[in-house]
Amino acid sequence: MESMRIQIIAVIGLVIALTNLRGAESRKVTVPDSFEYNGINCRAHSASITDFGGVGDGQTSNTKAFQEAINNLSRVAKDGGSQLIVPAGKWLTGSFSLTSHFTLYLHKDAVLLASQDLNEWPVMKPLPSYGRGRDAPAGRYASLIFGSNLTDVIITGDNGTIDGQGEFWWQNFHKGRLKYTRPYLIELMYSDNLQISSLTLLNSPNWNVHPVYSSNILVQGITIIAPIKSPNTDGINPDSCTNVKIEDCYIESGDDCVAVKSGWDEYGIAFGMPTKQLIIRRLTCVSPTSATIALGSEMSGGIEDVRAEDITAIHTESGVRIKTAVGRGGYVKDIYVRRMSMHTMKWAFWMTGNYGSHADKNYDPNALPVIQGINYRDMVAENVSIAARLEGISGDPFKEICISNVTIGMAAKAKKVPWTCTDVEGITSVVSPRACDLLPDQGPAKITACDFPTEDLPIESVKLQKCSYRRNLLV
Numbered sequence: 290m291e292s293m294r295i296q297i298i299a300v301i302g303l304v305i306a307l308t309n310l311r312g313a314e315s316r317k318v319t320v321p322d323s324f325e326y327n328g329i330n331c332r333a334h335s336a337s338i339t340d341f342g343g344v345g346d347g348q349t350s351n352t353k354a355f356q357e358a359i360n361n362l363s364r365v366a367k368d369g370g371s372q373l374i375v376p377a378g379k380w381l382t383g384s385f386s387l388t389s390h391f392t393l394y395l396h397k398d399a400v401l402l403a404s405q406d407l408n409e410w411p412v413m414k415p416l417p418s419y420g421r422g423r424d425a426p427a428g429r430y431a432s433l434i435f436g437s438n439l440t441d442v443i444i445t446g447d448n449g450t451i452d453g454q455g456e457f458w459w460q461n462f463h464k465g466r467l468k469y470t471r472p473y474l475i476e477l478m479y480s481d482n483l484q485i486s487s488l489t490l491l492n493s494p495n496w497n498v499h500p501v502y503s504s505n506i507l508v509q510g511i512t513i514i515a516p517i518k519s520p521n522t523d524g525i526n527p528d529s530c531t532n533v534k535i536e537d538c539y540i541e542s543g544d545d546c547v548a549v550k551s552g553w554d555e556y557g558i559a560f561g562m563p564t565k566q567l568i569i570r571r572l573t574c575v576s577p578t579s580a581t582i583a584l585g586s587e588m589s590g591g592i593e594d595v596r597a598e599d600i601t602a603i604h605t606e607s608g609v610r611i612k613t614a615v616g617r618g619g620y621v622k623d624i625y626v627r628r629m630s631m632h633t634m635k636w637a638f639w640m641t642g643n644y645g646s647h648a649d650k651n652y653d654p655n656a657l658p659v660i661q662g663i664n665y666r667d668m669v670a671e672n673v674s675i676a677a678r679l680e681g682i683s684g685d686p687f688k689e690i691c692i693s694n695v696t697i698g699m700a701a702k703a704k705k706v707p708w709t710c711t712d713v714e715g716i717t718s719v720v721s722p723r724a725c726d727l728l729p730d731q732g733p734a735k736i737t738a739c740d741f742p743t744e745d746l747p748i749e750s751v752k753l754q755k756c757s758y759r760r761n762l763l764v
């Protein structure tokens with residue numbers, strides 16, 4: 290009896306103590322004293338957004354606090370660089386710009402909430418390789434997290450969240466009420482040595498991650514989620530970029546999970562900057578109306594040396610998809626994909642030579658894209674409606690297509706003709722169901738015929754360092 294009374298009193302005491310502790314915590318933001326993360330470079334200086342008047346109540350705008358913090362920290366770019374910590378809380382903000390030798394770190398319970406006040410979104414000129422905005426001919430809203438002409442930038446966290454609150458933008462887009470192209474969540478342009486890792490991105494107004502005219506880029510451990518019907522919520526779009534690694538990402542969205550790009554029609558041809566040396570590894574994609582990995586449709590600067598391996602697609606429209614058109618010019622060549630597993634797909638393989646969708650009427654009808662050297666091997670698919678729909682361009686066939694060791698399980702309600710091919714050339718080996726006559730079967734001796742490079746890309750040798758944060762306010 291006595292011991293039970295003591296136990297009850299002890300439990301009540303504990304509950305009271307815990308309640309007090311919670312109360313105290315909710316009154317002020319606790320900035321952790323120390324933590325560790327992996328980075329391409331570590332930083333000498335640290336500050337918290339709260340040092341610059343940031344308020345994590347989900348209501349107060351922090352746009353000025355972010356911009357002041359980053360402007361302030363840019364002073365030490367050449368003195369060991371800096372990291373800005375965003376503690377637990379809901380941090381409402383419009384667009385802000387990063388600086389070089391800089392890390393933005395989101396605590397696991399930190400949520401950046403994108404503002405819905407259009408005054409918080411500066412308008413920028415269209416990208417030179419696109420000539421116009423994707424949604425509207427005029428300018429485009431700067432991305433939530435933006436950077437240009439930078440080097441050595443990390444955006445990371447302990448799986449902290451960036452919430453684009455896209456519903457507002459999607460509605461206005463559908464109603465034709467936006468004067469400018471919707472913002473992306475993260476865009477870095479003309480930049481070098483970039484790391485975007487360990488974050489969850491929700492409900493982007495438009496594309497999620499857009500590195501453009503940039504090189505040496507690591508994207509790792511990102512979860513991207515948007516409603517499967519949300520417009521243009523592509524996951525990761527490397528665009529006119531060199532030496533890029535995307536790995537260990539989960540993407541579920543309303544558009545392509547990864548879309549590799551390099552500019553649009555005559556603007557992309559004139560700009561002439563390809564995307565090349567890209568590896569995509571251990572990606573899981575759910576995108577019922579789009580592709581797991583799209584190449585194009587904006588590919589006018591060229592796409593070259595793309596490798597993808599250990600890719601899983603679930604309930605997705607297509608696996609790897611090439612999208613192009615007369616007038617695009619450019620090329621898609623030396624593409625290597627292996628070890629892909631696909632479940633419930635409309636098409637396992639899809640190539641589209643008549644995608645259309647031109648920037649304007651001034652495209653050059655003689656600018657034919659070159660599609661060449663497309664290698665797919667070691668794949669299994671199940672519950673697929675159509676194995677492949679491969680449509681090249683009349684007078685400009687897609688060449689050197691190689692597909693080997695691929696087993697496609699057809700859905701109960703599959704189309705009667707599993708393969709349709711026009712204007713394509715290449716071979717197959719050990720592919721079932723049997724491919725179209727334009728890709729003749731070479732027999733089992735060629736089961737390993739389709740290439741996959743054995744040498745690593747330079748980005749694979751980038752080693753991450755263990756970085757730590759200790760509270761040391763800048764004064």
Ligand SMILES: *[C@@H]1O[C@H](CO)[C@@H](O)[C@H](O)[C@H]1NC(C)=O
Nearest residue numbers: 417437438439478479480502
């Ligand atoms: C950024 O870099 C690009 C390409 O090098 C250059 O054209 C542009 O003028 C630079 N912008 C600024 C603000 O320095």
Ligand SMILES: *[C@@H]1O[C@H](CO)[C@@H](O)[C@H](O)[C@H]1NC(C)=O
Nearest residue numbers: 448449487488489510512539
């Ligand atoms: C990050 O958070 C998302 C959303 O809650 C979750 O689905 C994902 O598994 C988390 N990732 C890691 C590595 O913890």
Ligand SMILES: *[C@@H]1O[C@H](CO)[C@@H](O)[C@H](O)[C@H]1NC(C)=O
Nearest residue numbers: 632633634672673674700701
């Ligand atoms: C097969 O795909 C159909 C859609 O084409 C889907 O309704 C069904 O649930 C899938 N079956 C399995 C076993 O995944």
Ligand SMILES: *[C@@H]1O[C@H](CO)[C@@H](O)[C@H](O)[C@H]1NC(C)=O
Nearest residue numbers: 628666667668669694736737
């Ligand atoms: C064929 O592909 C499967 C994976 O789908 C793989 O396990 C197997 O080793 C491959 N066979 C050859 C001969 O490469």
Ligand SMILES: *[C@@H]1O[C@H](CO)[C@@H](O)[C@H](O)[C@H]1NC(C)=O
Nearest residue numbers: 336340341361362364763764
């Ligand atoms: C920002 O930089 C100035 C020096 O220009 C410094 O005086 C100030 O304390 C810094 N920190 C904050 C929180 O404003």
